[in-house]
Amino acid sequence: MTARSLGALLPAITEPAFRRRNPATVQVFSDWADIVGPAHAAVTTPSKLTAGTLTIACAGPVAMELQHLSDALIARINTWCGQALVARLRFVQDPKAGIRVAPKKAPSLRPAPICSLPEMEDSPLRSALESLGARILQEKQKR
The missing domain is CATH 1.20.5 (Single alpha-helices involved in coiled-coils or other helix-helix interfaces)
Structure with missing residues (x-):
C-alpha cells in the first residue's frame, strides 16, 4: 500500500458534498449573524444564492432598510467570503425570517x-x- 497525501484524497470525499452547495455559499449561510450583525440577523435569513443573486428573507420592514444598504451589504458579504460571490440582493417577505428555533432537547x-x-x-x-x-x-x- 502506497502512502498518499491528504490533498490527493480530499477531492473524492468533498465532491459529493460540494456538488449541491459551494463552500462559500455555506459559509455565508452559517456565518450570517457575523456578516450582518445581530440586529439584522434577528430579522433576516439568507435563503438561496444562485447566479450571483442572494435571496434574503426579511421579517417586517427591514427589507426597505437593507435595500438602501445593499451596496455596503454586498461588499461586506464578498469581503467576508474573500471572493466576489454576490452581485445582487433580492428581498422577500417572510414573517418567520430570522427566528432561530432552538433544537428541542431530549x-x-x-x-x-x-x-x-x-x-x-x-x-x-x-x-x-x-x-x-x-x-x-x-x-x-x-x-
Whole structure:
C-alpha cells in the first residue's frame, strides 16, 4: 500500500458534498449573524444564492432598510467570503425570517433503576447499564 497525501484524497470525499452547495455559499449561510450583525440577523435569513443573486428573507420592514444598504451589504458579504460571490440582493417577505428555533432537547431519561446490578461495583458502566435496562423496560411497557 502506497502512502498518499491528504490533498490527493480530499477531492473524492468533498465532491459529493460540494456538488449541491459551494463552500462559500455555506459559509455565508452559517456565518450570517457575523456578516450582518445581530440586529439584522434577528430579522433576516439568507435563503438561496444562485447566479450571483442572494435571496434574503426579511421579517417586517427591514427589507426597505437593507435595500438602501445593499451596496455596503454586498461588499461586506464578498469581503467576508474573500471572493466576489454576490452581485445582487433580492428581498422577500417572510414573517418567520430570522427566528432561530432552538433544537428541542431530549428529555433526560434518568429513571430510578428498575433493574439493579448489585454484583457490580459503582462505576459509570454500572449506571449506564442500569439506565439502559430501565429504558428497555419503559419501551416494552409502551408497546
